[in-house]
Amino acid sequence: MKRRDFTKLAATTMVAATGSTLAAKQTKPNLLIFQTDEHNFRTLGCYRDLMSEDQAFVWGKGVKVDTPHIDSIARDGAICDRYYSSSPVCSPSRASFVSGLYPINTNVYKNGIPLKEGLVTFAEVLKQQGYSTSYLGKWHLEGIKEKPGFAPKRKFGFDDNRYMWDGGHWKKMGLKEDGSPYVASIGSNGKVNTRVDGADEKSFTTDWLADRTMEIIERDQHKPFCIMCSIPDPHTPNTVRAPYDTMFKDLHFKNPKTMDWPLEKMPKWHRVGQKNTCLEIDQDKFQQYFGMVKCIDDNVGRVLGDLKAKGLDQNTIVIFTSDHGDMLGEHKRTNKSMPFEASARIPFVIRYPKKIRPGKVIHTAYTTVDFAPTILGMMGISETIPNAEGIDGSSAFLSKELEVNDDRITYVTSAHQNAVTAVNQRYKLVLTPIDDPWLFDLEKDPDELINQYPKPEYKEIGQRMKTALMNAMKRANEPMLVSPKKPLIVETRS
Numbered sequence: 001m002k003r004r005d006f007t008k009l010a011a012t013t014m015v016a017a018t019g020s021t022l023a024a025k026q027t028k029p030n031l032l033i034f035q036t037d038e039h040n041f042r043t044l045g046c047y048r049d050l051m052s053e054d055q056a057f058v059w060g061k062g063v064k065v066d067t068p069h070i071d072s073i074a075r076d077g078a079i080c081d082r083y084y085s086s087s088p089v090c091s092p093s094r095a096s097f098v099s100g101l102y103p104i105n106t107n108v109y110k111n112g113i114p115l116k117e118g119l120v121t122f123a124e125v126l127k128q129q130g131y132s133t134s135y136l137g138k139w140h141l142e143g144i145k146e147k148p149g150f151a152p153k154r155k156f157g158f159d160d161n162r163y164m165w166d167g168g169h170w171k172k173m174g175l176k177e178d179g180s181p182y183v184a185s186i187g188s189n190g191k192v193n194t195r196v197d198g199a200d201e202k203s204f205t206t207d208w209l210a211d212r213t214m215e216i217i218e219r220d221q222h223k224p225f226c227i228m229c230s231i232p233d234p235h236t237p238n239t240v241r242a243p244y245d246t247m248f249k250d251l252h253f254k255n256p257k258t259m260d261w262p263l264e265k266m267p268k269w270h271r272v273g274q275k276n277t278c279l280e281i282d283q284d285k286f287q288q289y290f291g292m293v294k295c296i297d298d299n300v301g302r303v304l305g306d307l308k309a310k311g312l313d314q315n316t317i318v319i320f321t322s323d324h325g326d327m328l329g330e331h332k333r334t335n336k337s338m339p340f341e342a343s344a345r346i347p348f349v350i351r352y353p354k355k356i357r358p359g360k361v362i363h364t365a366y367t368t369v370d371f372a373p374t375i376l377g378m379m380g381i382s383e384t385i386p387n388a389e390g391i392d393g394s395s396a397f398l399s400k401e402l403e404v405n406d407d408r409i410t411y412v413t414s415a416h417q418n419a420v421t422a423v424n425q426r427y428k429l430v431l432t433p434i435d436d437p438w439l440f441d442l443e444k445d446p447d448e449l450i451n452q453y454p455k456p457e458y459k460e461i462g463q464r465m466k467t468a469l470m471n472a473m474k475r476a477n478e479p480m481l482v483s484p485k486k487p488l489i490v491e492t493r494s
Contacts, residue, residue, distance in 0.1 A: 124157030
């Protein structure tokens with residue numbers, strides 16, 4: 001070996017050793033959150049592993065996308081199989097996630113409304129504890145009319161929000177000479193658009209956000225950091241860069257069983273006034289959706305590898321989650337807004353080395369309202385978010401048990417103010433102004449096809465779910481209870 005090469009290697013080794021030593025001395029845990037948009041939990045291997053075959057492969061046997069990197073977070077930490085969006089649309093769920101409040105109390109009860117001024121987030125609490133706080137990607141909490149709306153003036157505790165934008169699912173990004181971001185896909189009219197043309201492993205938005213995340217980790221690795229990377233995929237438009245755009249072209253998606261269920265047997269609240277009807281699988285769009293998920297997983301793997309290379313993996317809490325799901329053809333629907341599992345239930349996996357037992361499964365029902373108080377409790381932060389409505393579930397995550405089966409009942413609201421839902425680890429009750437109460441037994445009927453509410457053997461559980469739901473709505477000032485346009489139908493039994 002030449003002397004100059006030896007000297008270069010020695011210097012590199014010394015820098016790496018110094019970084020590892022500093023990382024080892026860091027007592028406060030770092031926090032890294034990946035949040036995707038409109039992500040169906042069945043596309044993740046770690047969730048399929050918890051299901052029966054017919055539930056894991058609703059689009060046909062063997063129709064899947066492998067997600068080893070996201071799965072590794074669950075394998076090395078915990079997976080929640082009953083985590084829900086507080087309201088299964090973008091902005092309300094995101095508002096709850098950062099604040100610990102129900103959507104109506106954040107001011108964001110539907111999309112396009114700015115987050116309440118002065119509201120305290122988990123990032124603000126961590127910032128006051130000496131954390132470097134950064135947010136990258138889709139924010140959707142400023143109500144900015146002109147998209148994309150980079151680096152909003154209001155930061156809500158995220159000191160570095162250079163790469164935050166308020167709206168839009170852009171597919172191609174770039175950096176100007178001064179380091180500021182821009183949407184790199186421009187139409188002939190000079191306006192930014194969501195086309196994927198020409199995007200590569202450097203400019204495609206998912207890859208681009210992963211690169212920026214690693215740059216921030218490099219910058220902040222010697223102090224406690226909190227980074228939230230909000231990836232706008234796999235939300236529509238269903239397009240992805242090569243080679244992911246053709247990676248699943250040989251997969252054939254079959255109709256989910258619930259797509260072929262007679263419409264007249266479905267709830268009225270599902271049949272009336274709903275958009276995004278899906279009566280036939282669009283093979284290309286579903287293949288592209290899987291491609292987006294695969295690209296996300298590969299980039300999660302890149303960032304996890306970077307943490308490990310820097311000696312930060314053992315002192316960093318890593319979370320992968322989403323804001324809401326995607327029906328993907330179930331119950332004749334696509335996209336979101338429904339109380340059905342595919343729309344309201346979200347992935348939530350977390351790794352916290354030496355604190356959370358590897359392979360832990362949590363069956364307790366949580367929503368995005370619970371995230372902020374739980375993560376602060378898990379990190380040992382005594383300061384709390386003022387008036388937080390979510391619970392601190394940290395003890396469940398940090399306990400020695402490999403399975404947690406608390407029977408807690410929580411509730412999900414609706415941005416359209418047309419349904420409220422009570423849910424626990426087995427049952428789900430949906431109340432609306434236009435239909436009889438619907439009670440699903442998720443253990444016996446995971447497809448959510450049969451209304452158990454009128455049956456005598458379910459009377460007690462139906463009443464318990466209804467009482468819990470009414471109490472939760474009162475505490476949260478739920479609009480459908482306080483000043484509903486039409487009264488909820490809460491009883492139909494004779």
